[in-house]
Amino acid sequence: MTALSRTPRAFAAVDTWVFDLDNTLYPHHVNLWQQVDARIRDFVANHLQVSPEEAFRIQKDYYRRYGTTMRGMMTEHGVVADDFLAYVHEIDHSPLQPNPEMGAAIARLPGRKLILTNGSRDHAASVLARLGIGHHFEAVFDIIAADLEPKPAEATYARFLKLHGVDPARAAMFEDLARNLVVPHRLGMTTVLVTPDGTTEVVREDWELEGRDAAHVDHVTDNLTGFLTRLAEDLRPA
Structure with missing residues (x-):
């Protein structure tokens, strides 16, 4: 302590x-969350049709302002939570x-x-x-x-x-x-x-x-x- x-x-x-x-x-x-982080970036890039670099910027901006990128994507772009969660948590837990x-x-x-x-x-x-x-x-x-x-x-x-x-x-x-x-x-x-x-x-x-x-x-x-x-x-x- x-x-x-x-x-x-x-x-x-x-x-x-x-x-x-x-x-x-x-x-x-x-660094398990690094896998989720990459999936979030890909989701943002695919949904908004932007480059990986721009998706990363948006991802981190929403994360800091809204608490999670998902909340930002829901608020700013009407993303369905279930779709986001299912995609970003498809990771290797091994x-x-x-x-x-x-x-x-x-x-x-x-x-x-x-x-x-x-x-x-x-x-x-x-x-x-x-x-x-x-x-x-x-x-x-x-x-x-x-x-x-x-x-x-x-x-x-x-x-x-x-x-x-x-x-x-x-x-x-x-x-x-x-x-x-x-x-x-x-x-x-x-x-x-x-x-x-x-x-x-x-x-x-x-x-x-x-x-x-x-x-x-x-x-x-x-x-x-x-x-x-x-x-x-x-x-x-x-």
Whole structure:
């Protein structure tokens, strides 16, 4: 756990553990999302009949402004969400390897475990199956459950909390994007930013790696499995 210059929120009262999916439950350097990223660029290029370079520019512009490229394509060009999701998630999940150590640490955390992702339920199911940890989670709240409004929109967190009866003051949120922790922290959740471990090259925008020192980030880790293992040990009843 990374020590910050202020007092971070603790985990003693947490009974609900909320995890992002991509680049959070598996290491950034797997670059699985790079495959999705390429599929998104191709979808934009084909739909708008523009060059790959222009498609990439549009893709990243919409991603930053709307939270997801899909939301931008829906808003600006009337794209059907199901068509977009089906196309961009046709990827090879084989780079993901089973992670029984993470599964054991998640299982030892006291209380409920949920996933909150901007991806689709089918994509989440494929990722969790490859990691071998899906049975530890009570539910997956995906972009469809979010009424197609992605994180970091406040309404999405409100829908999630209401649907699953989560008290944010008793919940922790694990994310790889600091901006997606702003609202959870404001609502009272303990927040954890999962960063690349720095030993392997990752494909990310510069702004995606910012925010580790922000006031809304309580803890930072570049090794989620190790973090959860130590956390579960700390929370074990005496």
